[in-house]
Amino acid sequence: MDPLKEHTIPFTGLKDGSHAFTFQLGADFFAAVGDEAFEGGEVDVQVRLDKTSTMLVTNIHVEGPVRVHCDHCDALMDLVLKGDQRQIFQLHGDPDQDDDELVTLDPAAHSINLTHYIYECLRLALPARKVHPAGQCDPEVEKVLGNLTVEQEHAPDPRWDALKQLKTKRP
Ligand SMILES: [Zn+2]
Numbered sequence: 816m817d818p819l820k821e822h823t824i825p826f827t828g829l830k831d832g833s834h835a836f837t838f839q840l841g842a843d844f845f846a847a848v849g850d851e852a853f854e855g856g857e858v859d860v861q862v863r864l865d866k867t868s869t870m871l872v873t874n875i876h877v878e879g880p881v882r883v884h885c886d887h888c889d890a891l892m893d894l895v896l897k898g899d900q901r902q903i904f905q906l907h908g909d910p911d912q913d914d915d916e917l918v919t920l921d922p923a924a925h926s927i928n929l930t931h932y933i934y935e936c937l938r939l940a941l942p943a944r945k946v947h948p949a950g951q952c953d954p955e956v957e958k959v960l961g962n963l964t965v966e967q968e969h970a971p972d973p974r975w976d977a978l979k980q981l982k983t984k985r986p
Contacts (some may be wrong), residue, residue: 818928836862856871856881871904898940938970
């Protein structure tokens with residue numbers, strides 16, 4: 816994923832203390848991440864950055880609708896996601912001590928880019944199973960699936976072949 820320019824925060828000019836940033840995620844963002852799970856969305860991002868002489872602590876908050884495929888009928892649906900993630904950037908330190916939450920910056924770095932971390936925050940906010948509210952799935956697909964429930968999403972299921980045929984028949 817290419818980092819987006821608008822998510823770059825030059826920190827050398829920032830005073831120690833708390834700083835707030837806001838971003839809007841739209842078509843450009845979802846095209847850049849290239850994740851099949853997302854067909855689009857309009858997500859607000861709020862970042863609070865606390866700067867000290869040794870580190871930058873960022874608290875990322877994402878909130879807004881994303882367009883995803885329903886796990887049951889595969890039709891598109893809007894799902895409102897809400898999530899928080901903290902990411903710490905250490906200005907001086909040992910990169911060997913890095914973990915998921917802590918990243919040691921290159922001593923020559925003068926900015927951080929948050930595209931990857933914003934994406935991670937959004938991905939983690941996505942529920943394991945995304946389905947329409949009861950009764951709102953694609954009625955044609957419902958007909959094919961009948962009253963049976965797909966117990967194992969990843970197991971091959973002969974009903975999907977019937978479903979594919981139905982889809983190719985559509986104009
Ligand atoms: Zn559905």
